[in-house]
Amino acid sequence: ANTVPLKMFISPCQYIQGPGVLAHIGRFLKPLISGKAGILITPGREKSAGQMIRQSLTAAGFDFETAIFGGESSLAEVHRITDHFKQASRAVCCVLGVGGGKCLDTGRMASERLSVPFISIPTTAATDAPTAAHSVIYDDSGVFADVEFHKTNPLLVLADTDIIAAAPIRYMVSGMGDALSTYYEANCCARNPDACLIRGAKPSLAAFAIARLCRDVIFENGLSAIQSIEAGRRDNAVEKVVEANILLSGLGFESGGLAGAHAVAQGLTTDHRLHKNFLHGELVAIGVITQLILEEDFQEAETVAEFFSSVGLPVSLTQMGIIPGDEPEMIEKAVDSALKISFLYN
Numbered sequence: 001a002n003t004v005p006l007k008m009f010i011s012p013c014q015y016i017q018g019p020g021v022l023a024h025i026g027r028f029l030k031p032l033i034s035g036k037a038g039i040l041i042t043p044g045r046e047k048s049a050g051q052m053i054r055q056s057l058t059a060a061g062f063d064f065e066t067a068i069f070g071g072e073s074s075l076a077e078v079h080r081i082t083d084h085f086k087q088a089s090r091a092v093c094c095v096l097g098v099g100g101g102k103c104l105d106t107g108r109m110a111s112e113r114l115s116v117p118f119i120s121i122p123t124t125a126a127t128d129a130p131t132a133a134h135s136v137i138y139d140d141s142g143v144f145a146d147v148e149f150h151k152t153n154p155l156l157v158l159a160d161t162d163i164i165a166a167a168p169i170r171y172m173v174s175g176m177g178d179a180l181s182t183y184y185e186a187n188c189c190a191r192n193p194d195a196c197l198i199r200g201a202k203p204s205l206a207a208f209a210i211a212r213l214c215r216d217v218i219f220e221n222g223l224s225a226i227q228s229i230e231a232g233r234r235d236n237a238v239e240k241v242v243e244a245n246i247l248l249s250g251l252g253f254e255s256g257g258l259a260g261a262h263a264v265a266q267g268l269t270t271d272h273r274l275h276k277n278f279l280h281g282e283l284v285a286i287g288v289i290t291q292l293i294l295e296e297d298f299q300e301a302e303t304v305a306e307f308f309s310s311v312g313l314p315v316s317l318t319q320m321g322i323i324p325g326d327e328p329e330m331i332e333k334a335v336d337s338a339l340k341i342s343f344l345y346n
Contacts, residue, residue: 008201010254012120012131012153015247019234022121022160023052025096026060032155033117035093036063038085040107042099043068045123049163053098065092073102074140078109085114094119094155101127101280105135109148117155125164125242126171127178127280130157131250134198142276144269149199157250161242165229170312172229174281175245176222177313180304181261181288182252183215188291188346189257195346196257203257211252217244222311258343260291267338271322271330278320285313286320 016028029037037057041050046068057064065088070077085092096119097107104120111118122130129136133153137146164172189195189203197203217240225241228234253262264287269275274283285308292301305315314320324331338344 005202007204009204012157014156017159019162026056030060033093036090038092038095039066040097042103045098069103073105081110082113101129108135112150120154120157123163124167124171125175125245128249165234173312174279176218177281177285179245179249180218181284182249183211185259186211186256188259207255210248211256214244214248214252259346261287263338263341263344264290267334270333270337
């Protein structure tokens with residue numbers, strides 16, 4: 001019998017990043033697809049960029065149908081958007097999601113039901129989800145319900161750094177917490193002979209190299225990127241961190257594997273205060289430090305904690321308004337929830 005394990009590398013077809021690229025979306029799509037585009041867009045982005053997107057699509061020969069995102073990536077919203085595009089005068093050839101993570105997840109799920117490619121246009125660099133082939137489902141009250149896996153990754157991911165750098169700085173910082181976990185979780189999976197990707201295969205060398213580069217880029221450019229954005233500059237450090245937060249982290253987590261950091265972050269969402277008041281990457285930051293302490297790598301935990309503190313990420317639950325000693329039930333519930341998540345065992 002062949003004992004060599006199956007390896008897998010998962011990625012979108014194309015990634016395009018730069019200042020002002022959204023105004024050229026039609027030109028980038030034209031070589032890939034033709035017909036009528038379905039645009040799913042958040043209300044804020046519809047005001048600021050909707051017209052520009054439609055002009056670019058028209059100039060490239062596309063028709064379009066627009067739907068405004070309702071705010072929650074629930075199955076009810078996915079069905080509403082899917083029906084909206086099904087009722088268009090002509091079938092849509094793709095779905096463009098323009099907005100934050102929940103808008104992108106809803107667009108991804110709708111495109112799967114319509115059997116058309118998904119175009120991912122993130123408006124923040126808060127997580128690494130834009131490149132992925134799965135979506136997070138929440139119930140109508142915003143509580144995590146499930147993850148849906150898709151047959152393919154997005155056809156195109158378009159990251160306009162002018163738009164992303166103009167978002168509140170907290171999103172970029174949160175994205176660094178999510179991105180930094182990529183290496184530490186991939187490192188776990190690379191060293192553990194029993195570890196698997198969520199899709200069951202083993203991580204590739206390419207994914208581990210990308211995960212390591214992701215960590216290096218964040219450590220070297222994270223603080224200066226924040227200082228640049230605060231000073232109104234869009235320099236190379238900003239471009240590097242956006243690429244690390246979205247592309248390197250996206251490829252690194254999906255093809256390199258998850259471990260303790262994301263399991264802890266999901267466990268923490270069982271507390272409604274944390275779920276409501278903190279971003280995904282902020283919870284992942286707590287997860288990274290927890291994982292490094294579980295691995296007894298105290299030196300690295302200290303290095304990471306110092307970096308997190310320098311950019312404004314939390315390093316303890318106390319900073320998030322929770323005194324663990326006073327709330328044993330809350331900790332117990334979060335731990336129980338984390339222990340139910342398969343990749344914790346990597």
